[in-house]
Amino acid sequence: DIQMTQSPSSLSASIGDRVTITCRASQGISTWLAWYQQKPGKAPKLLIYAASSLHSGVPSRFSGRGSGTDFTLTISSLQAEDFATYYCQQANRFPHTFGGGTKVEIK
Amino acid sequence: QVQLQESGPGLVRSSQTLSLTCTVSGGSISSGPHYWSWIRQSAGKGLEWIGHIYTTGSTNYNPSLKSRVNMSVDTSKNQFSLNLSSVTAADTAVYYCAREDAWSNDYWGRGTLVIVSS
Numbered sequence: 715d716i717q718m719t720q721s722p723s724s725l726s727a728s729i730g731d732r733v734t735i736t737c738r739a740s741q742g743i744s745t746w747l748a749w750y751q752q753k754p755g756k757a758p759k760l761l762i763y764a765a766s767s768l769h770s771g772v773p774s775r776f777s778g779r780g781s782g783t784d785f786t787l788t789i790s791s792l793q794a795e796d797f798a799t800y801y802c803q804q805a806n807r808f809p810h811t812f813g814g815g816t817k818v819e820i821k
Numbered sequence: 822q823v824q825l826q827e828s829g830p831g832l833v834r835s836s837q838t839l840s841l842t843c844t845v846s847g848g849s850i851s852s853g854p855h856y857w858s859w860i861r862q863s864a865g866k867g868l869e870w871i872g873h874i875y876t877t878g879s880t881n882y883n884p885s886l887k888s889r890v891n892m893s894v895d896t897s898k899n900q901f902s903l904n905l906s907s908v909t910a911a912d913t914a915v916y917y918c919a920r921e922d923a924w925s926n927d928y929w930g931r932g933t934l935v936i937v938s939s
Contacts, residue, residue, distance in 0.1 A: 715884075748925035757917055757932050758868070763925035801868055805924035809883040812868040 716740050716804050720813035726821040733789040735816045737802035742782045746806035749778055749787045753798045762787065823847045825918050825930035835939045839905040843918030843930060850899045851876045856921040857894065857901045863914035873921055874901055908937045
């Protein structure tokens with residue numbers, strides 16, 4: 715299986731901060747990567763697909779970059795509704811594996 | 822707007838079979854080149870992809886579960902289903918169904934908690 719490693723596992727940030735989360739794949743996955751946001755008790759929501767494509771309805775402050783093994787999700791200016799846990803998922807090979815998550819908390 | 826809803830027992834006895842159904846509304850399950858996925862989330866293992874099924878019945882399963890998993894689709898009811906046999910406490914999780922588009926899951930059900938009891 716392809717291992718997806720996210721860092722950090724948690725971070726504290728303030729409203730308006732620029733936040734970057736990293737996801738590293740154990741082998742190259744081209745751009746077959748998605749990012750999700752999950753709030754407590756809710757299903758994950760798709761933010762980014764194909765590493766850098768913004769899903770419909772997702773605010774433009776979210777952006778994704780990367781290819782191969784190293785990827786980033788950036789929130790350009792953190793808003794109150796962005797405090798959540800973020801996951802990456804690769805879809806290059808079966809099984810489609812997820813990262814362990816990054817919890818973004820209020821500073 | 823596509824919506825998905827999981828249904829099935831919230832409590833399953835150890836060694837029995839977990840059976841869940843996902844009902845799709847707001848669109849036909851047969852429209853578009855979509856796979857239909859099952860994903861679970863437990864405290865111990867985070868998010869785990871179980872597998873997916875196409876409307877033709879073609880499937881891909883997680884090898885770690887492959888010997889116990891069976892998925893099916895009923896296009897006449899706009900539903901797809903998951904059966905997981907010989908369950909243990911390790912299968913206790915929130916189970917989500919989701920639509921897969923462009924190799925990402927763009928629509929998700931709310932999730933259903935399944936507890937495996939001994």
